[in-house]
Amino acid sequence: MPVNLFDLAKTFETRAEDVGLVQGHRLCPGCAAPIVVKFSLMVARKLGYEPVVALATGCLEVSTTIYPYTAWTVPYIHNAFENSAATMSGVETAAKALKKFGKIPQDKKYAFFVFAGDGGTYDIGLQSLSGMIERGHKVIYVLYDNEGYMNTGNQRSGSTPTGSNTTTAPVGKVIPGKVQLKKNIVEIVAGHEYVYAATASISDPNDFFAKIEKALNFDGPSFIAAFSPCVRFWRVPDSAANSISKLAVETKYWPLYEVDRGVYKVTRKPRQFKPLIEFLKPQGRFKPLLSRPDAEEIINELQEYVDRRWERLLILEEATKGKYIR
Amino acid sequence: MLKGWKDIPIGGIIDEPGKSREYKTGTWRVLRPILHEDKCVHCMFCWLYCPDMAIVIDSSGQKPKMVGFNYDYCKGCGLCADVCPTKAIEMRPETEFIEE
Numbered sequence: 001m002p003v004n005l006f007d008l009a010k011t012f013e014t015r016a017e018d019v020g021l022v023q024g025h026r027l028c029p030g031c032a033a034p035i036v037v038k039f040s041l042m043v044a045r046k047l048g049y050e051p052v053v054a055l056a057t058g059c060l061e062v063s064t065t066i067y068p069y070t071a072w073t074v075p076y077i078h079n080a081f082e083n084s085a086a087t088m089s090g091v092e093t094a095a096k097a098l099k100k101f102g103k104i105p106q107d108k109k110y111a112f113f114v115f116a117g118d119g120g121t122y123d124i125g126l127q128s129l130s131g132m133i134e135r136g137h138k139v140i141y142v143l144y145d146n147e148g149y150m151n152t153g154n155q156r157s158g159s160t161p162t163g164s165n166t167t168t169a170p171v172g173k174v175i176p177g178k179v180q181l182k183k184n185i186v187e188i189v190a191g192h193e194y195v196y197a198a199t200a201s202i203s204d205p206n207d208f209f210a211k212i213e214k215a216l217n218f219d220g221p222s223f224i225a226a227f228s229p230c231v232r233f234w235r236v237p238d239s240a241a242n243s244i245s246k247l248a249v250e251t252k253y254w255p256l257y258e259v260d261r262g263v264y265k266v267t268r269k270p271r272q273f274k275p276l277i278e279f280l281k282p283q284g285r286f287k288p289l290l291s292r293p294d295a296e297e298i299i300n301e302l303q304e305y306v307d308r309r310w311e312r313l314l315i316l317e318e319a320t321k322g323k324y325i326r
Numbered sequence: 327m328l329k330g331w332k333d334i335p336i337g338g339i340i341d342e343p344g345k346s347r348e349y350k351t352g353t354w355r356v357l358r359p360i361l362h363e364d365k366c367v368h369c370m371f372c373w374l375y376c377p378d379m380a381i382v383i384d385s386s387g388q389k390p391k392m393v394g395f396n397y398d399y400c401k402g403c404g405l406c407a408d409v410c411p412t413k414a415i416e417m418r419p420e421t422e423f424i425e426e
Contacts, residue, residue, distance in 0.1 A: 009370045009390040013383055023379050023399035024346035029354060030403030034377040064346070067338065068329075071346040205374060231403075239404030239417075242375060 003043050003209040011046055018073075020051055025071035026063040030238035032228040032245070033060045035202050036144045037115060040224070041074070043212040049111035052091060053077070056084035056120030059151040059230075060144065082124045085132035085141060088114045092137045111216055112139040119149045122158035122183050133192040133221040140215045143185065144228035154233040154285075158183040161253075163280075163289040163298055171288035176298055181305065189223045190259035193325045196222040198258035198267075203245035207256055207267055214258070227254045235284020244282065251279040252306040257313055262325035264316040276303045347399075351378060355402035357417040359395055365414035368392050372406035372415065381406065 012018050020041040027034055037060070044051045052075045055061040061078055064071040079087040092112045098104045116125055121143045132139060148166055149155040156166040156178055163177045171177040189197040196218040200208045208226070215222035229236065229244045236244055248254035249268065253276060256268040277299055280286040289295055335341050368391050373381040380400040382393045407415040 005370050005374060006390060009373055009383060010385045013385045013390070019379070021379075022344040022347055023396070024349045024351055025378075026346075026349070026351065027377065029377075029401035030405050031377055035375060038374075038377075038379075065340075066346075068340055069346040069349055070340045070343065073343040202375070237404070238402075239408040241377075241405055242409050 003046055003213060005205070008042055008046060012042060018045060020045070020053065020072060020074040021064065022071050022073055024069065026066060027059060028230075028232050028238075030231040030241055031059070032202055032230075032241040033115075033117075033144045033146070035241070036142060036226045036228050039202065039205060039208050039226075040113060040115075040140070040142050040212050043209050044111040044113070044216060047213065047216060049109045049216060050074075051111045051113055052088075052095075054079070054084050054088040054091065054112075054114045056114070056116035056125055057081040057151075058117035058120055059146070060115055060117065062151060081120055083128045084114050084116050084120060084125055085139070086128040088112050088139045088141075089132045089135060089137045092139055112137075114139060114141045116141070116143055117151070118143065118145045118147060118159035119151075119157050121145075122185055126188075129189070129223075130192065133189065133195050133223070136194060136220050138219065139221055140212070141221070141223045143223070143225045145225055146228050146230035146233075147182075148230070148233060150230045150233050159185070162302060164285045165288045166285075171292065176292055176294065177289055186223070186225055186257075186259065190262070192221075194220050194261060196220070196258070196260050197225075198223070199225045199227070199254060199256055201227040201245045201249050201254055201256060203242050203249060204256060204268060211258060211267075214260075218260075233285065235287070236282060240282070244279075247274065247279045247282070250274045251276045252310045253279050255310055255313055257317075260324075263320045263323060264313065266313055266317050276306055350398045351401050352380075352396075352398045355397075355400060355420055357402040357404055358397070358420050358423060359400065359402065359404070359406055360416045360418055361392070361394055362414045362416065365412045366392055367412055367414075369411060371409045371411065375405050375409050377401075377403065377405065 021037050041051050054077045147159045148157050156169040160178050161182050165171045165177050169178040186197050198211045229241045251274045257266045378399045380396040384391045384393050404417045
C-alpha cells in the first residue's frame with residue numbers, strides 16, 4: 001500500500017526523533033537536503049524498517065554533526081568523502097553476520113541509507129558507489145543533487161549544469177561558465193544492471209515515497225537521485241526550493257524516471273512542458289550567462305539537449321518494457 | 327561552561343542522540359511565519375516540507391491538524407508559506423515582534 005501523507009503525519013507528528021533527523025541542525029534556512037532525508041527516513045520507518053545512516057562529507061554531514069552536537073537519532077556513521085558507499089557495504093555485511101551468529105534478531109528489518117551530495121557521488125565517491133552496486137549490497141544510496149560543491153563555496157562539480165556561474169568556472173568574457181554538460185549519473189548507475197536507479201524530486205512527494213518504497217522492497221542495491229536546490233548558491237529566495245524543483249521537472253531538466261534492472265519507466269509525464277528558460281531565469285547563478293550576447297544560442301542548444309534526452313527516455317521506455325536484464 | 331578533558335567521553339564521541347536540539351536555530355530568523363487559522367485546510371504540506379521540523383501539529387483527532395510553529399527552531403525560510411495551497415501562512419519581519 002502506498003504511503004499516505006496523513007498517515008505519516010499521524011505517525012510522526014512533531015516527534016522528529018522518530019524520523020531520525022531532529023531540529024537544531026545548522027543547514028541553511030530553506031535547504032532541501034533535510035527534506036530529502038526526512039522523506040526517505042519517514043517512509044522507511046513507516047514501513048517498519050530501522051534506518052541506519054552513512055553520510056559522505058558535504059553540507060549535510062558538516063552541519064548536522066557539529067561537535068558536541070548531533071542531529072541524528074538513528075545509528076550514524078561517517079568515514080571519509082569518497083567511501084560512504086564502501087563504509088555502508090561494511091555495515092550491511094556486519095549486520096548480516098551478526099544476524100547469522102544470533103547477536104541481533106533474525107526478523108529485524110534494517111534499511112541502510114547513504115546520503116551523499118553530488119561531490120561525493122558524481123566525482124569523488126563514484127568508484128566506491130560502483131563497487132557497492134557491483135557487489136550487490138542491499139543499500140539505498142540517496143544522492144541529494146545540489147549541483148556543485150556548495151559546502152566549500154560553490155565550486156564546479158561533475159553535476160553542475162552548463163552555463164552555471166561557479167567560483168572555479170565563472171562566466172566571463174571568454175567562457176560562458178561551465179562549458180561541459182552535466183554527467184548523467186542515473187545512466188552510469190543503471191549500467192550496473194542489477195540495480196534500481198531512479199530520479200526523484202521533492203516537488204513530487206508521492207512519487208518520491210513510491211520510489212523509496214520500491215527501493216526498500218528491491219533485493220539489491222538502489223540509487224535515488226533527488227533534486228535538491230541549494231538556495232544559497234543558486235541565488236534563489238530561501239523559500240524557492242520547492243518551486244525550483246517543480247520547474248526543473250516541468251521543463252524536462254530533471255525528468256522523473258526509474259530504471260529497474262534495465263527497464264525504463266517515466267513516472268511523471270507532464271501534459272505541457274515549459275521552455276527551459278523558465279527554469280534558468282529565476283536563478284541567480286544563470287544571470288551572468290543570460291546577460292551575455294550569445295546567451296540565446298547557448299540556451300537553444302541546452303533546450304535541444306533536454307528535448308533529445310526526453311525523447312530518448314520515451315523511446316527507451318517503449319523498447320525495454322518488461323525486458324529485465326537480470 | 328566548557329567541559330574539561332576528564333568529562334568528555336573517550337574518543338570524543340557524542341553519547342546522546344539528537345543533542346542538537348540544545349542549539350536553538352530560531353535565533354537565525356529574519357521573517358516570522360504567522361498562521362491564519364481561518365484559511366488553513368490542514369493539508370499537512372507545511373509539515374511535510376519544513377526542513378527544520380518546526381511545524382507543530384495535533385494528531386489526536388481523525389485527521390491531523392496544523393496548530394502552529396515551533397519558534398525555537400524555525401529559521402524563517404518561508405518554504406511553508408510557499409507550499410501552502412491556500413496562502414494561510416504569512417511571513418512578517420521579525421522586527422515587528424521585538425518586545426520593548
